[in-house]
Amino acid sequence: MKNSKETDLFKESMREKFRDEYLLTDHDHDVWSKVYQEISDSKSLQVNNKFKWYYAAAAILVFASALTVTIFVLKQNQNSSTSQIAAQTENSAPAQSPLNKDEIKQEQSASESSLNSNKKAINKTAKPADKPDFANGLKYRAEEKSIVQNLEDGSVVTLNTATDLKKENTFLNNRNVLVDGEAFFEVSSDKNNPFTVYFGQYKLVVVGTKFNVRNRRDEHYSEITVQEGIVKVYDNITADGILVTKGQQLTIPVEGNSILKQVDAENFLSWKTGKLDFRKTRLEDIALILSRTKETQITLDNNVKKCKFTGDLSGLSIEEAVQVIALTNSLKAEKTEGKIHLTGNSCE
Amino acid sequence: MEKSDVAKAAEGDLKAFKKIFDYYLPRMRPVCLRYVHTAFEADDILQEAFVKIFHNIKNFKFEGSFEGWVRRIVVNTALDHFKRNSTFYSHLNIDQINENETESEEIDLSGAEPSELILLINKLPEGYRMVFNLYVLEDYSHREIAELLGISEGTSRSQYSKAKNSLKKMIVGQRFGFKSTLINRFNSK
Numbered sequence: 001m002k003n004s005k006e007t008d009l010f011k012e013s014m015r016e017k018f019r020d021e022y023l024l025t026d027h028d029h030d031v032w033s034k035v036y037q038e039i040s041d042s043k044s045l046q047v048n049n050k051f052k053w054y055y056a057a058a059a060i061l062v063f064a065s066a067l068t069v070t071i072f073v074l075k076q077n078q079n080s081s082t083s084q085i086a087a088q089t090e091n092s093a094p095a096q097s098p099l100n101k102d103e104i105k106q107e108q109s110a111s112e113s114s115l116n117s118n119k120k121a122i123n124k125t126a127k128p129a130d131k132p133d134f135a136n137g138l139k140y141r142a143e144e145k146s147i148v149q150n151l152e153d154g155s156v157v158t159l160n161t162a163t164d165l166k167k168e169n170t171f172l173n174n175r176n177v178l179v180d181g182e183a184f185f186e187v188s189s190d191k192n193n194p195f196t197v198y199f200g201q202y203k204l205v206v207v208g209t210k211f212n213v214r215n216r217r218d219e220h221y222s223e224i225t226v227q228e229g230i231v232k233v234y235d236n237i238t239a240d241g242i243l244v245t246k247g248q249q250l251t252i253p254v255e256g257n258s259i260l261k262q263v264d265a266e267n268f269l270s271w272k273t274g275k276l277d278f279r280k281t282r283l284e285d286i287a288l289i290l291s292r293t294k295e296t297q298i299t300l301d302n303n304v305k306k307c308k309f310t311g312d313l314s315g316l317s318i319e320e321a322v323q324v325i326a327l328t329n330s331l332k333a334e335k336t337e338g339k340i341h342l343t344g345n346s347c348e
Numbered sequence: 349m350e351k352s353d354v355a356k357a358a359e360g361d362l363k364a365f366k367k368i369f370d371y372y373l374p375r376m377r378p379v380c381l382r383y384v385h386t387a388f389e390a391d392d393i394l395q396e397a398f399v400k401i402f403h404n405i406k407n408f409k410f411e412g413s414f415e416g417w418v419r420r421i422v423v424n425t426a427l428d429h430f431k432r433n434s435t436f437y438s439h440l441n442i443d444q445i446n447e448n449e450t451e452s453e454e455i456d457l458s459g460a461e462p463s464e465l466i467l468l469i470n471k472l473p474e475g476y477r478m479v480f481n482l483y484v485l486e487d488y489s490h491r492e493i494a495e496l497l498g499i500s501e502g503t504s505r506s507q508y509s510k511a512k513n514s515l516k517k518m519i520v521g522q523r524f525g526f527k528s529t530l531i532n533r534f535n536s537k
Binding site: 010011013014015017018021022023024025027028030031032034035036038039040042141143 | 362365366369370373374375377378379381386387388391394395398399402403455457458460462465483484485487512516
């Protein structure tokens with residue numbers, strides 16, 4: 001049995017390798033939230049059933065006693081009947097309530113033991129001004145491919161790669177979502193129920209528009225680009241919020257004031273459309289967009305940042321694209337270790 | 349894990365169950381990741397498995413290890429997920445003839461990192477990978493695997509021996525940088 005012995009050796013050394021594996025992740029808590037929600041849902045279901053049972057028992061009791069009383073009253077005097085029925089009803093009530101209280105207490109202690117309780121979620125619906133709780137909600141993640149996600153309210157979100165979108169459990173009531181990464185929103189219009197996007201420490205509110213939110217952890221700013229309609233952004237500095245309208249872009253740096261400027265919104269959606277078709281676009285914008293889509297950092301001399309370029313760079317490699325830009329604007333490109341730097345004379 | 353926590357959780361004590369969850373989640377995640385391709389899928393399976401654990405914990409009779417019991421539930425849930433989402437069976441049916449494979453030489457795993465091995469295991473075709481995981485890492489018998497996957501015992505055996513051979517070739521190839529056709533095929537994937 002040479003064969004099986006050898007098998008065992010291989011098997012044993014493999015098993016040895018994988019002994020005591022242990023892996024903590026940053027989404028462990030999300031898993032608990034979902035597990036907790038499912039098991040507490042099923043617990044409250046049991047409670048409801050018990051409720052029903054006692055209600056039924058109480059109802060029968062009340063009905064039976066009412067019947068007795070009615071028969072009794074019919075034989076006797078009609079005037080005293082109502083007060084007696086009321087008395088009977090009161091008597092039967094305590095029989096059910098201690099048990100119910102027990103159940104409720106159990107539920108409460110269970111809730112306290114967890115960081116996320118349903119109670120909290122209910123409070124949140126009542127007071128929309130509170131910070132929403134996304135830990136309990138559904139999460140969508142695009143890792144290596146962008147995904148298009150339909151939301152229950154009719155809105156559509158496109159997630160860029162390496163992006164998380166979280167949705168509150170009570171999404172249909174308050175339309176709160178959280179973005180970590182980059183996403184394009186097409187929000188269905190509902191004036192009575194604004195749609196709120198949380199990103200980093202900021203949020204923005206819309207009623208029905210198309211816009212892009214970029215909030216990458218490795219970048220020192222957040223960026224909102226509006227393709228259609230109006231978006232109100234709260235940057236924690238401007239109390240009333242900043243209105244960003246069609247064709248505008250707001251950049252919120254980690255430090256300092258937000259910057260609002262006119263852009264060609266389409267260009268900033270090239271991650272979604274694959275189109276890199278520029279019309280009199282500032283080189284600083286093009287450099288930024290190309291750096292993002294091609295994963296090569298492109299930097300510019302200060303005096304050429306405002307130079308403009310018109311042309312379609314879709315489908316070109318980064319080298320080809322840079323060459324086209326450099327030739328059109330008489331610039332010089334220097335390539336070092338995956339970075340490209342453009343220099344030249346000022347265009348002004 | 350303390351016995352009392354298991355007993356308490358069996359009575360519906362969520363605090364005790366949270367303790368169990370916190371202890372086993374990081375231990376079960378690597379197990380789970382061997383059956384799926386993404387962390388996202390692993391989350392789904394772990395969630396489903398722990399809900400099952402909660403509902404069935406009262407049936408645990410304190411015979412054998414609790415960890416083993418938890419692990420079986422996780423593995424079974426992963427397999428259910430796999431059966432729902434895979435074309436595994438069609439692969440197996442085509443591939444079940446016992447070939448007279450020549451055993452490659454015995455190899456020494458002492459220098460290999462678990463993380464490297466995981467990468468190689470994940471490169472195995474699905475059918476091989478499942479059988480390999482169950483037989484080697486979960487220590488199921490071929491008979492049990494046959495039952496779990498709804499295949500014959502012979503198929504399980506042949507899948508395992510193929511998985512083992514592929515793995516050995518990959519490990520040897522990685523170590524010495526051999527440009528065998530097999531390695532190229534995996535790399536080009």
